[in-house]
Every structure is written in C-alpha cells, then in structure tokens.
Amino acid sequence: MVAGWFAGDGDDFRLVGTRCSACGSVFFPREDLACRNPSCGHGDLTEVPLSKHGRIWSYTDTRYQPPSPYVTNPELPWQPYALIAVELEAERIVVLGQAAPGVTVADLAVGMEVEAVPGVLHEDAETTWTTWNWRPTGVAA
Incomplete structure (x- = not known):
C-alpha cells in the first residue's frame, strides 16, 4: 500500500488527495510540499477524501x-x-488505475460510471500490496 493514497475498505474505501486552501486545486496523488498550480499563491494543503465515483474518460x-x-x-x-x-x-x-479483476475493455465505454474499490496489486507469504481498482457501478465485487 502506498501510505496516504487511500483509506478505508468496502463501502468506506476512498482515494485520498489534497486541496490547496488558496486556489482550491485538488491533487492526486496527494501533494504535501506546495500547490502544483503555477498561478497559485501557495496556500496550505489539506488532506481530503476524493469522490468514490467518476466517469470513464479513456481506457x-x-x-x-x-x-x-x-x-x-x-x-x-x-x-x-x-x-x-x-x-x-x-x-x-482524472485518476488512472486498473480495472477490477474480471472487468475487460469489452465491459467498458467512455462516459460509463465507475467506482473506486480496494484491490490487491500483489501478495506473497509475508505481504499483501493493496491498491485501488475501478469497477463499473452495479457490478458485484
């Protein structure tokens, strides 16, 4: 797991980003040093949970x-x-990520609603590396 990039699991699972107090820009992955907006006065950065749902922009x-x-x-x-x-x-x-297991390009379309769900990137005898996946809404886990 990449510390600070997501939190929770199941229905409470969320990607975590940061928002600039000066310009309102939101960043993912999170930014902890300074606002990335070149025209900003560089306000304080606050951790924020991101939307659980979005629409496919490309795949x-x-x-x-x-x-x-x-x-x-x-x-x-x-x-x-x-x-x-x-x-x-x-x-x-726009946030990039892998489709949930079992979801193929044949299941996807630009504009389709998807949700962020917890996923496993890799696991071995000692460690499970967790990540996020995108799953079309209405598809069972």
Whole structure:
C-alpha cells in the first residue's frame, strides 16, 4: 500500500488527495510540499477524501508485462488487464488505475460510471500490496 493514497475498505474505501486552501486545486496523488498550480499563491494543503465515483474518460487494454518495479508472481503467467482513466465527479481531475479483476475493455465505454474499490496489486507469504481498482457501478465485487 502506498501510505496516504487511500483509506478505508468496502463501502468506506476512498482515494485520498489534497486541496490547496488558496486556489482550491485538488491533487492526486496527494501533494504535501506546495500547490502544483503555477498561478497559485501557495496556500496550505489539506488532506481530503476524493469522490468514490467518476466517469470513464479513456481506457486501454494492456498487452505487455510492465517492467520492474511492477511486481508479478513468477509462478503464474502474466495476465493482461484494462487500464482506466476516470474523471472524478466533484474534483474534475482524472485518476488512472486498473480495472477490477474480471472487468475487460469489452465491459467498458467512455462516459460509463465507475467506482473506486480496494484491490490487491500483489501478495506473497509475508505481504499483501493493496491498491485501488475501478469497477463499473452495479457490478458485484
């Protein structure tokens, strides 16, 4: 898990970003040093939970295994996955992430509503690396 990028699980799961008090810009991943808006007076940054829902802005099907530091299980064959860019409802920012397991590009369309759900990036005997996934609304976990 990347500390501070998301919190909760199940229905309480949320991506976590930051909002600038001076200009109102919202950032994900979070920003802890200074506002990234070049025309801002650099206000204080406050942690904020981001919208759980958004609409697909774009998507693609990955057909190659990403290089390190992406972690894969060497005992299992690599499986392609859908990568989705989602515009969050309230924040009007685009956040990239993998589709939930079992969701393929055939299940997706630009403008479709999706929700952020907890996911597992990789696990071994000692550690489970958690992440977020995008899942079309109305699809059971």
